[in-house]
Amino acid sequence: MSAPGENLRINSARLWDSLMEMAKIGPGIAGGCNRQTLTDEDAEGRALFQSWCEAAGMTMGVDAMGTMFATRPGEDPAALPVYVGSHLDTQPTGGKYDGVLGVLGALEVVRSLNDLGIKTKHPIVVTNWANEEGARFAPAMLASGVFAGVHTLDYAYGRKDLEGLSYGDELKRIGWQGAEEVGARKMHAYYELHIEQGPILEAEGKTIGVVTHCQGLWWLEFTLTGKEAHTGSTPMAMRVNAGLAMSRIFEMVQEVAMKNQPGAVGGVGQVKFSPNSRNVLPGTVVFTVDIRTPDQAKLDAMRAEIEARAADICAEIGVGCAVEAVGHFDPVTFTPELVETVRRSAEKLGYSHMNIISGAGHDACWAAKVAPTTMIMCPCVDGLSHNEAEEISPEWAAAGADVLFHAVLETAEIVK
Ligand code: HGY
Ligand code: MN
Numbered sequence: 001m002s003a004p005g006e007n008l009r010i011n012s013a014r015l016w017d018s019l020m021e022m023a024k025i026g027p028g029i030a031g032g033c034n035r036q037t038l039t040d041e042d043a044e045g046r047a048l049f050q051s052w053c054e055a056a057g058m059t060m061g062v063d064a065m066g067t068m069f070a071t072r073p074g075e076d077p078a079a080l081p082v083y084v085g086s087h088l089d090t091q092p093t094g095g096k097y098d099g100v101l102g103v104l105g106a107l108e109v110v111r112s113l114n115d116l117g118i119k120t121k122h123p124i125v126v127t128n129w130a131n132e133e134g135a136r137f138a139p140a141m142l143a144s145g146v147f148a149g150v151h152t153l154d155y156a157y158g159r160k161d162l163e164g165l166s167y168g169d170e171l172k173r174i175g176w177q178g179a180e181e182v183g184a185r186k187m188h189a190y191y192e193l194h195i196e197q198g199p200i201l202e203a204e205g206k207t208i209g210v211v212t213h214c215q216g217l218w219w220l221e222f223t224l225t226g227k228e229a230h231t232g233s234t235p236m237a238m239r240v241n242a243g244l245a246m247s248r249i250f251e252m253v254q255e256v257a258m259k260n261q262p263g264a265v266g267g268v269g270q271v272k273f274s275p276n277s278r279n280v281l282p283g284t285v286v287f288t289v290d291i292r293t294p295d296q297a298k299l300d301a302m303r304a305e306i307e308a309r310a311a312d313i314c315a316e317i318g319v320g321c322a323v324e325a326v327g328h329f330d331p332v333t334f335t336p337e338l339v340e341t342v343r344r345s346a347e348k349l350g351y352s353h354m355n356i357i358s359g360a361g362h363d364a365c366w367a368a369k370v371a372p373t374t375m376i377m378c379p380c381v382d383g384l385s386h387n388e389a390e391e392i393s394p395e396w397a398a399a400g401a402d403v404l405f406h407a408v409l410e411t412a413e414i415v416k
């Protein structure tokens, strides 16, 4: 005998259509998306999301970091809302689902509640966090970090992109600087649905990731100072080659990550050479080392070792070396009671599932500092993400949203 609501499911076709519609905004050049935060494309995606939320009967609030909160009222006005969301901003060569599945999956939960005429005790707030990716304005999860009190609003507004444009100015330019104080909202709980962005669920043949933890991260921005000189006429012995120092640091980061297996990662995704002319040895080289591991002690030891050895490498070559931590969070343990709610939901729906530690960072990592929080994951093809070829199946999207639906229903409490 099934319990009331046991077989409730979201409308998977409507979810998939919404994902494909959103993917048309800020299209990439290879089937993915380039909807970077605070660009005109981001503004366009925000407007579409707001129109969908309002069509679903929700009211939109926007805070001073540009994060969007669409509220479906609950029956108990005194009850704190259940927040459900992720992010709509993408990498420059991002996929169609990273972040977007979590925001539109949350919207689909509300659309399904409306279809079924279900009322909940707690309000439900569908959330689009600004600047999760940190691709344009470091660090990642900037807006949720301000919300959780990790960063000040001034710090966030002052963050600059590679063109020297600031977060605050760009937020005003696209017209999405909200009036709400960041972090004034209090949450009963926060759920985030996200693609795994790694290969484990697909390889294990599991449909749902019951996310218990998220690994910690350091983003270490190195500025190496060499001597600009002619690449042809400058004898090797006279060179102060910042590019050579950079390459030796890259090799060292790889070695440090490999000797901390299993579970550690380390690499570099962004480098800026100045003057970046093919026949001038670089005067300065700026790059960000990204290291991560679920083990707190390892994370801090890796940072210390990389900074010390980078200084030695630069001293040996005579290159100046400055380093600034431009992103950080410690390993996160999600709220066990909510993790079990997710597990029960997957079991009730008959979806295969397994515990998983998130390899990528998410806004949930900061939400966990201020409210009971957990995540739900679905597989992605070949574990590929932060690549335009990122792909999931409609079935995986629907399964993730179904589990989100049941978990949110349990926490928001159906009013008979
Ligand atoms: O860097 C991350 O893990 C996330 O994609 N912002
Ligand atoms: Mn993401």
Ligand code: MN
Binding pocket: 091, 098, 133, 386
């Ligand atoms: Mn991402």
